[in-house]
Amino acid sequence: MTQARGFVREIELPQIHDPRGDLTFxxxxxxxxxxxxxxxxxxxxxxxxxxxxxAHKELEQxxxxxxxxxxxxxxxxxSRSEYWLRDPRKGLHISRLVWREMDSFSQGAVCMVLAxxxxxxxxxxxxxxxxxxxxxxxxx
Ligand code: T46
Numbered sequence: 001m002t003q004a005r006g007f008v009r010e011i012e013l014p015q016i017h018d019p020r021g022d023l024t025f026x027x028x029x030x031x032x033x034x035x036x037x038x039x040x041x042x043x044x045x046x047x048x049x050x051x052x053x054x055a056h057k058e059l060e061q062x063x064x065x066x067x068x069x070x071x072x073x074x075x076x077x078x079s080r081s082e083y084w085l086r087d088p089r090k091g092l093h094i095s096r097l098v099w100r101e102m103d104s105f106s107q108g109a110v111c112m113v114l115a116x117x118x119x120x121x122x123x124x125x126x127x128x129x130x131x132x133x134x135x136x137x138x139x140x
Contacts, residue, residue, distance in 0.1 A: 005076065005097070005135075005138065005139070006055070006076040006077065006094075006095050006096060006097035006098035006135070007076065007095045007098070008074050008076075008081070008083070008092055008093060008094050008095070008098060009092075009093050010083070010090060010091070010092055010093075011031065011032070011062060011090070011091050011092075011093050012089055012090050012091075013025065013026050013031055013089045013090075013091065014031075014089075015089050024088060024089050026114065028114075032062055032093070032114060033060075033093075034060055034116040035116070036114045036115070036116070037115060037116055037117050037118055038114075038115040038117065038118050038119060039112065039113070039114055039115070040112075040113050040115070040119075041066070041110060041111060041112045041113065042109075042110070042111040042113075043109075043110045043111075045070075045105040045109055045111070046105070047104075047105055047106065047107055049103070049105060050101060050102065050103045051101075051102040051103075052072070052100040052101045052102045053099075053100075053101050053126070054099070054100070054124050054125055054126045054131075055096075055097055055098055055099040055100070055124075055125040055131045056096050056097070056098075056123050056124060056125070057096060057097075057122075057123045057124075057125065057134070058096050058117065058123055059096060059115060059116055059117050059120075059123050060093070060094065060095045060096055060115075060116045061093075061094050061113050061114065061115045061116065062091040062092065062093045062094070062113070062114045063085065063091060063092045063094065063111060063112075063113050064085065064088060064090070064091045064111070064112045064113075064114075065085035065086050065087070065088065065109060065110070065111060066088050066110040066111070066112045067088070067108060067109060067110040068086070068105065068106035068107065068108050068109030068110065069084060069085060069086035069104075069105075069106045069109060070084075070085060070102055070103070070104055070105040070106065070109050070111060071083070071084050071085075071102065071103055071104040072084075072085065072092060072094075072100055072101070072102050073100065073101045073102075073103075074094070074098060074099070074100055075098070075099040075100075076097070076098050076099075076135070077097065077099070077131065077132055077135030077136070077139075078135070078139075085111075091114075097131070097134065097135055097138065099125075099128065099131055
């Protein structure tokens with residue numbers, strides 16, 4: 001079912017620790033509330049780069065810092081917040097209709113994203129005013 005308002009929430013995955021190191025796993029439909037249809041990752045990101053700057057019409061995603069750290073600034077159309085990702089067990093679930101901007105990447109940071117849908121440019125709001133108008137329509 002499509003929810004009317006955008007939201008974010010932090011999720012924490014299991015960690016299996018033994019003397020050989022740590023292992024974390026994720027199962028679509030179990031640890032995530034959607035089936036994983038796409039995985040992509042950002043790497044070799046310059047420390048002064050800004051990524052994101054858009055929202056999605058239907059896509060939901062969970063974002064992880066597999067290595068290093070970065071900041072995600074969140075705007076649901078009515079309020080703003082920010083999160084720092086730096087623990088590979090902890091992800092940020094971002095629903096549809098949430099504007100996100102990412103910056104402050106540490107040297108060598110790797111961002112992995114688990115997505116509910118294949119890539120589709122038509123699913124993007126890349127104009128903030130269009131995003132705000134869509135949020136207003138859904139809140140009526
Ligand atoms: C998001 C943040 C965290 C593809 O061809 N396939 C893909 O799966 C993706 C994600 C992108 N692309 C193309 C589209 C653009 O020509 O790669 C280029 C860069 O994409 P974009 O500018 O959207 O990248 P980011 O890092 O600003 O945003 C991406 C996701 O698009 C977005 O959904 O939440 O990572």
